[in-house]
Amino acid sequence: MTVSRVINNTGRISESTRARVKQVMEELNYVPNSMARSLVKQETKMLSLLITDITNPFYTTLARGAEDTAMRNGYKLLFGNSDEDYAKERDYVDMVLSTRADGVLFAPAGDGSAEHLRMLQRRNVPFVILDREVPGIEADHVLGDSREGARRLVEHLLDLGHTRIAMVGGRQDVSTARLRYAGYLEALKLADIPFDPALVHDVGYTAVEGMAFVDDLLSAEAPPTAVFAANNFLALAVIRALRVRDVRVPDDLSVVCFDDFGESIALDPFLTVARQPAYEFGSLGMQLLIERIQGAAGAAPRKIVLPSELVVRQSSAAPPGVV
Template sequence: MVTIYDIAKKANVSAMTVSRVINNTGRISEKTRSKVKRVMEELNYVPNHMARSLVLQQTNLLFLLITDITNPFYTTLSRGAEDAARKYGYRLLFGNSDETLEKEADYINTILATRVDGVLIAPTGDSSLPNLERLQSSSVPFVLLDREVPGMEADLVLGDSRDGARRLVEHLSDLGHRRIAMVNGVSTTSSARLRLQGYLDGMKLNDLPVHEGYMHESSFRPIDDYSHIEAWLDHMQPFPTAILAGNNVLAVETIRMLHKRGLRVPEDISVVGFDDLGPFSEVDPFLTVISQQAYQFGYTGTQMLIERIQSRDQPDPWKKIVLPSDLLVRRSVRDLRHQ
């Protein structure tokens, strides 16, 4: 195995000079730096990052733990996180919890064993508190993405879920809809709670009746059995003219269940939702949505995490960034104003 002493001998410099070139420290002339790098390439030298991390107590590794990699929102978020990490000289490891607390806990074990410098995490829900407390007690910096957890103070990057849901209801109301239902994520997830509150805000502000049977909980991620949504649709009386879906997964599944019943969107019933459908929405823009800045979630969160890592000795106050969203009006809502 090639060592820094082999490089120093061939480049006719000291081992300390080689070390400074590898770690990009100290004052070295550009001529010497180029010569050392050229010898490293000739000898196919690969730096031992593990040994370096033990000396510097830094691995330049970050970990991104999300809840559903198949969701276009999290796919785009991951792209933003990776781009920011590479820009600032870090490498990014990925994990996918599938909205499962046990799988999230397993990844926390991996994170602690890997000695990463920091973690970006979209928690599975309120029950993630013990997992986050393990990171905290191990002095691992982390930033929460998309969801907050009661009882945990930390840096946060969130979307404006409450206002987004209110705007969707307002859009439906402006087009003459009065019977508006909502299928949402579970109430143990902060983003689902805020979207439900936004739905209720919108209904109240637009003087619309709220029927308890019009509100239904499901999972934000794909699941094997959606029969509960089928049962919900079958038992709503009177049937709504529009349904607000808490995220893109629920929007797609709701439309699929409606089609199964011979109902067309928007001719028979309108559907709106949170988060876009990824590249498919560009091919045939159909669903009216609140579009969140998914890329910016990841990019901004990574910047915040690196700042937290670099100021660990003199920590700043916790930061909370709420990213605005856009209402994208498309073809999934029928205009009922003239009926």
């Protein structure tokens, strides 16, 4: 008990015993057992961040934002990676529940994550949802302006003179994929361009393979002159697929996408993108989470929508034949 008082600076301790305790702690390399403490305090000072793709710079940057903010508030952060896979996500939720994290920053794999989020709700584990909304779940959110951003990207292509614009989208059980699709449609509608379903292909956000449809696009009667990819990895996959087929970007075909790549890594940023403030996704989300844990937040769920920024680079240009 006396030791506990010294460690936590609580109660009254004479300077002499305090010193003695500290010295013995030093001698024995004593480190308090945080599990024992958590067991009685019913609080772990551990938070958890679940992302869907640890190789995507959007998420690693987000992770840094979350970690920095957690650290500053005296929390440790546990990372997890669901790989866009509901089964892994479920395992991760089990783990979070059994380790009794004080809260979770949750980037859901998709609409099917509702079940997992409800598990958290039932156990009263506070959480904040990042990046993707999940129908049926009321909670704090930090989101991007997927619809708006998509519209702006497509409008950028329209402004350049494109009229046949293909879209490569994510799985339709992911809210951002739906909204980006909606933004795409909206831009076409506003410009009075007829919608051609043959130009739209949905693959997973990480589907680097499965680019066979590119052949269909290219060999179509009226092939597209531009492609809007719903995220950064899809754009890369498309560009690689085009290169294999000797299609030049942007000379033959323009490509734009959502999400940038890490600035620290890219030497020659090439893609025209809607850049999302990834770091802020993490730091703001963490802030909301900590407020909620500490009871500083009202009952009503809060929703933060972060604007994206249109960054025009070389991958988008006027369609062939147009000056």
